[in-house]
Amino acid sequence: MxxxxxxxxxxxxxxxxxxxxxxxxxxxxxxxxxxxxxxxxxxxxxxxxxxxxxxxxxxxxxxxxxxxxxxxxxxxxxxxxxxxxxxxxxxxxxxxxxxxxxxxxxxxxxxxxxxxxxxxxxxxxxxxxxxxxxxxxxxxxxxxxxxxxxxxxxxxxxxxxxxxxxxxxxxxxxxxxxxxxxxxxxxxxxxxxxxxxxxxxDIVSAEMTKYAANSMLATKISFMNDIANLCEIVGADINMVRKGIGSDSRIGNKFIYPGIGYGGSCFPKDVKALIHTAEDFGYELKVLKAVEAVNQDQKSVLFNKVMKFYKGDIKGKTIAIWGLSFKPQTDDMREAPALVIIQKLLDAGAKVKAYDPVAMKEASHTLGDTIVYADDQYDALIDADCLLLVTEWSEFKFPNFKIMRKLLTQPVVFDGRNIYEAADMKRNDFTYFCIGIDTTK
Ligand SMILES: NC(=O)c1ccc[n+]([C@@H]2O[C@H](COP(=O)([O-])OP(=O)(O)OC[C@H]3O[C@@H](n4cnc5c(N)ncnc54)[C@H](O)[C@@H]3O)[C@@H](O)[C@H]2O)c1
Missing domain, CATH: 3.40.50.720 (NAD(P)-binding Rossmann-like Domain)
Structure with a gap:
């Protein structure tokens, strides 16, 4: 054929x-x-x-x-x-x-x-x-x-x-x-x-199935991010809560990881399009509107933590970023949370030095020379004041903490994907922030 x-x-x-x-x-x-x-x-x-x-x-x-x-x-x-x-x-x-x-x-x-x-x-x-x-x-x-x-x-x-x-x-x-x-x-x-x-x-059901699938996945993400933010406020640990609920087979342990919001070429546009389709037919998809609103806010969570740590002033600071693509194993930068975070850092007067294993070329089409592109993950840390982990590429999961401490002017890590353990980071003398756990206590 x-x-x-x-x-x-x-x-x-x-x-x-x-x-x-x-x-x-x-x-x-x-x-x-x-x-x-x-x-x-x-x-x-x-x-x-x-x-x-x-x-x-x-x-x-x-x-x-x-x-x-x-x-x-x-x-x-x-x-x-x-x-x-x-x-x-x-x-x-x-x-x-x-x-x-x-x-x-x-x-x-x-x-x-x-x-x-x-x-x-x-x-x-x-x-x-x-x-x-x-x-x-x-x-x-x-x-x-x-x-x-x-x-x-x-x-x-x-x-x-x-x-x-x-x-x-x-x-x-x-x-x-x-x-x-x-x-x-x-x-x-x-x-x-x-x-x-x-x-x-039938054709209409097939067209609807795709939007329903992506919207359900986006809902899981926004739900977990919302709960993660509450965990931080009330003193709970989202990693434990995730394990606790994921072991219920009705919930399942996939796609319930907290983070810095969904991006990519599908979820953001498909959620918006389904909301729009519903409106065309005179129906309001209240759940999906909330999913989208939570996601918008979540893209600022890591930046807000940085601002809080530096008491609202990051002018002149150099911020290292690990990961640019919207998720690992792709160079796709469409709607990547990294773009929102970087723009906020630049607007607040910081300098950004980033490294991504494959997405730097693609990212440069949007970011141009507003940031510095590092040769490797450790190069990004040289003279940087802190590190933001944005995309959970495997090569970032077991870094050499000694080298990191030596290269950063201060050992401070903001982990947007919870890939490190707070206790490990403490043992390695890092000031560590992540999503859904108040690590300052
Ligand atoms: N990327 C994903 O992970 C994914 C997954 C499932 C579904 N989808 C859906 O699949 C569709 C395509 O997504 P994508 O990410 O592959 O898009 P893409 O932007 O990577 O590719 C689209 C391609 O179509 C070409 N094109 C546009 N008009 C054309 C025309 N008239 N004739 C010939 N070529 C033309 C463009 O030049 C481009 O190369 C979208 O509707 C998307 O929502 C994407």
Missing amino acids: KVAIVGSGYVGLVTGTCFAEVGIDVMCVDIDKKKIENLKNGIIPIYEPGLEEMVHRNTKRGKLQFTTSIAEALEDCEVLFSAVGTPPGDDGSADLQYVLSVARDCGKHMKDYVLVVTKSTVPVGTARKVKAAIQEELDKRGVSIPFDVASNPEFLKEGAAISDFLKPDRIVVGLDSERAEDLMKSLYKPFTLNGHPVIFM
Whole structure:
């Protein structure tokens, strides 16, 4: 079978590469000429563990190809996946201009039946708009070509995208035709041999499932951050509370870690978009509004601790930052809490020296030369007045405390991810702050 994947970003490139890996002929499309040129030359635009070698392997054996032409990709193609971006518009709603542009391109260039599958995260009702856009172009051409639309939201996690795609918990597919169901069944067969289900449903429910999943995860994070802040006030230890509640199987111990707020390309925009969809239908999602408000505040928690420690004056201080990406194992800086924290530090007159194992190049597109980029994690500490741990990369988990103490002008650590133990830090003579535990007592 031959498939086209339109949009060669985090989702499109991983999807295309994983389909190629199981033997499907894949043509990846993008409007970004430079990106496609680079991909043809084996240069991967994003950091995603395992992706580079898989792209190289499948390009070499001819299973994975790249083009800027959707017309070329549609040649003999039975299924086209649309994996373009759906960024938030000014009012928080999902901006569908890229999704609908792909739909129009399909209508302009398709010659035979094609199943157009939306993989992007899109609000309910989008499939209807995609169908109408394709039909409008076919009508303009005065041709009658059969096609189906389907919704197949993607649940992969950046940093673990390959294994999430190859071994998914579940695959959700919304559709309304038997032909589309047969195609999707055969396409996903290699990924479901070990019993993971493809859950077929109507299109609207599939579109809703993706937003409900991300909103539930964002809710867990904001709930724990809210409880963490209360723990600090009442003298409880959030790490103990987390263990205490996580052992209840109804709650579970995943995704209940306190921190400095969620970021990334999905949770912030998807929570906003779902709130917006509800409003469009005259309903108020009160829980999600609170989730978002808590998250906004949480991004300032580490900065507030710094200001409190320095009695409101950090002018001229040099602050070291470990970690910039919104989470480990990715270079994605979209909505990263680090950006909010750094801006606040700079506005208050501090200098920032940061280190991240992979995201510094990406971060420099936003931060430019407003901060200093360190050569390694210890270089970031030279003459710095304190350290802020922002992203929990593995290499930060067991640092050399002796070297840290020597390099920092004062041994002060603000840990935004609770990766260190307060007792260890005390033993190592650090003044230590974290989330959800009052370490000053
Ligand atoms: N990144 C994630 O972890 C993730 C996970 C699940 C779902 N999603 C969803 O998947 C979608 C894509 O996300 P992403 O992170 O891969 O985005 P991305 O920004 O990394 O990639 C989108 C790509 O689409 C290309 N593009 C835009 N318009 C195009 C057009 N008309 N024709 C061809 N290419 C076009 C862009 O040039 C870009 O390379 C979004 O809706 C997102 O919410 C993302």
